[in-house]
Amino acid sequence: MNSLVNGLGAKGWWVAFQGIVAREVLRFVHQRERFLGALVRPLVWLFVFAAGFRAALGIAIIPPYETYIPYEVYIVPGLIGMIQLFNGMQGSLSMVYDREMGSMRVLLTSPLPRGFLLVARLLGGVVVSVLQVAAFLLIVRLYGIDLPAWAPLTVLPALLLNGLMLGALGMVLASTIRQLENFAGVMNFVVFPLFFLSSALYPLYRMEEAGELLWWLCSLNPFTHGVELIRFALYGQVDGQALAVVTGATLLFAALAVRGYSPARGMGSRAPSAG
Amino acid sequence: MTVPALEVEGLRHSYGGDRFALEDVGFGVMPGAFTCLLGPNGAGKSTLFALATGLLRPTAGHVRIHGHDIADEPGKALARMGVVFQQPTLDLDLTVAQNLRYFAALHGIGRREADRRIETELTRLSLFERRAEKVRALNGGHRRRVEIARALLHRPALLLLDEPTVGLDIPARRTLIRHVHALCADDGIAVLWATHLIDEIDPATDHVVLLHRGRVRASGPVAAVNEQAGCATVAETFDRLTTAKPLADVEAAA
Numbered sequence: 001m002n003s004l005v006n007g008l009g010a011k012g013w014w015v016a017f018q019g020i021v022a023r024e025v026l027r028f029v030h031q032r033e034r035f036l037g038a039l040v041r042p043l044v045w046l047f048v049f050a051a052g053f054r055a056a057l058g059i060a061i062i063p064p065y066e067t068y069i070p071y072e073v074y075i076v077p078g079l080i081g082m083i084q085l086f087n088g089m090q091g092s093l094s095m096v097y098d099r100e101m102g103s104m105r106v107l108l109t110s111p112l113p114r115g116f117l118l119v120a121r122l123l124g125g126v127v128v129s130v131l132q133v134a135a136f137l138l139i140v141r142l143y144g145i146d147l148p149a150w151a152p153l154t155v156l157p158a159l160l161l162n163g164l165m166l167g168a169l170g171m172v173l174a175s176t177i178r179q180l181e182n183f184a185g186v187m188n189f190v191v192f193p194l195f196f197l198s199s200a201l202y203p204l205y206r207m208e209e210a211g212e213l214l215w216w217l218c219s220l221n222p223f224t225h226g227v228e229l230i231r232f233a234l235y236g237q238v239d240g241q242a243l244a245v246v247t248g249a250t251l252l253f254a255a256l257a258v259r260g261y262s263p264a265r266g267m268g269s270r271a272p273s274a275g
Numbered sequence: 276m277t278v279p280a281l282e283v284e285g286l287r288h289s290y291g292g293d294r295f296a297l298e299d300v301g302f303g304v305m306p307g308a309f310t311c312l313l314g315p316n317g318a319g320k321s322t323l324f325a326l327a328t329g330l331l332r333p334t335a336g337h338v339r340i341h342g343h344d345i346a347d348e349p350g351k352a353l354a355r356m357g358v359v360f361q362q363p364t365l366d367l368d369l370t371v372a373q374n375l376r377y378f379a380a381l382h383g384i385g386r387r388e389a390d391r392r393i394e395t396e397l398t399r400l401s402l403f404e405r406r407a408e409k410v411r412a413l414n415g416g417h418r419r420r421v422e423i424a425r426a427l428l429h430r431p432a433l434l435l436l437d438e439p440t441v442g443l444d445i446p447a448r449r450t451l452i453r454h455v456h457a458l459c460a461d462d463g464i465a466v467l468w469a470t471h472l473i474d475e476i477d478p479a480t481d482h483v484v485l486l487h488r489g490r491v492r493a494s495g496p497v498a499a500v501n502e503q504a505g506c507a508t509v510a511e512t513f514d515r516l517t518t519a520k521p522l523a524d525v526e527a528a529a
Contacts, residue, residue, distance in 0.1 A: 019380020
């Protein structure tokens with residue numbers, strides 16, 4: 001038998017990968033409320049928050065923009081980042097849920113290596129977030145916000161990388177959260193700081209005007225760099241610094257996530273519930 | 276001599292601290308044998324399952340599946356093992372077929388082959404007509420059957436079931452027990468069936484491993500175990516070996 005590892009050939013790995021991604025997509029499609037929620041959240045920001053701020057906030061010409069832009073245009077990459085941020089945390093939540101409910105065990109009884117399974121699961125979540133972003137970009141276009149024609153294609157690599165980073169972060173959180181009930185805290189202490197202390201809503205130079213510390217925090221926030229990566233990618237450009245930071249953060253989070261799920265540490269160190 | 280489908284040797288596990296959830300546990304399950312892992316709640320059955328499936332790593336000792344140590348060759352060991360966990364592990368919002376295809380994919384089985392096997396396994400459990408329904412629409416007994424069908428899709432040599440009848444009514448339990456016995460007799464699959472319900476044991480054919488407080492108190496064919504314990508039935512043996520007497524008394528009695 002032509003096998004690579006574990007008796008499953010390359011085709012077997014591919015089949016497993018497809019199966020894991022397909023499950024994530026199917027679960028997402030079956031949960032209509034989740035799809036709506038994922039879409040309504042950024043649209044509320046766009047239609048209400050951005051519309052109101054438009055008058056109050058002027059934005060200087062900063063790369064990648066070549067002209068003065070309305071605030072709605074500025075906020076789009078941040079909202080794309082927000083979609084992926086929430087999706088990453090949702091992935092983390094469903095992972096904690098899966099662990100509590102036991103279906104994580106099904107994934108881990110596959111003969112394929114655990115690291116591969118977790119990365120496949122991570123990519124499944126990223127695919128879901130890309131679908132959400134695609135729907136969002138469609139509405140953005142219908143709303144009349146001007147983006148380059150090729151933006152949906154050029155942004156794709158940035159979405160994959162940013163999605164991986166946030167998904168891996170979600171996994172790290174999932175491996176440290178012992179119970180489903182503790183999840184609300186994560187939202188408060190992870191999602192909100194990541195989003196508000198970033199360049200999603202205001203450019204960094206504005207933060208610098210507001211205060212040095214604030215600017216530092218925003219600059220150190222990996223989510224800032226994810227948003228900038230997306231912002232430049234929408235205009236067919238690569239922000240080298242953002243790329244470096246996001247890649248580094250992805251590798252770090254992924255390593256921590258796989259470590260968090262090592263068999264020696266068990267499924268967490270919890271004892272099984274019974275007998 | 277044939278290789279045991281499951282071989283547990285010198286297994287110890289501690290969740291930290293001095294107390295051991297399992298201590299020096301050893302037994303084997305031969306191909307085609309239906310073995311009941313019997314023990315009261317808290318005996319260490321679920322810990323044993325977590326160790327056997329590689330979810331936990333033992334403090335000491337070995338679990339081998341057809342000669343493959345789960346710690347050293349997890350891929351080879353897991354490829355030969357089907358598991359039905361105590362908690363239901365199906366995706367409720369996916370259909371029966373989608374659940375099964377997902378599992379088949381995890382074992383590298385492609386769509387066409389998966390659909391063929393799904394048809395075979397579901398037909399055996401008279402659930403093929405319900406393959407397009409969401410699992411949420413199925414009752415507890417049917418969900419369990421789907422989980423057994425699922426655990427067999429990759430044709431394992433060993434089937435582990437952790438209290439699979441919990442929460443089922445009597446007819447559903449009977450169907451399940453009969454089906455799994457048939458798997459042993461017809462297909463030569465080795466089964467380890469954890470339970471605390473003594474009436475699930477068939478004294479004529481089954482083997483038992485009696486676990487109490489993390490130790491194996493008796494193991495072997497039902498008749499031999501009863502004889503050794505000086506009891507007429509499994510129920511008596513169970514009572515004698517699992518009453519909360521000091522260990523010395525139990526050993527003196529046995």
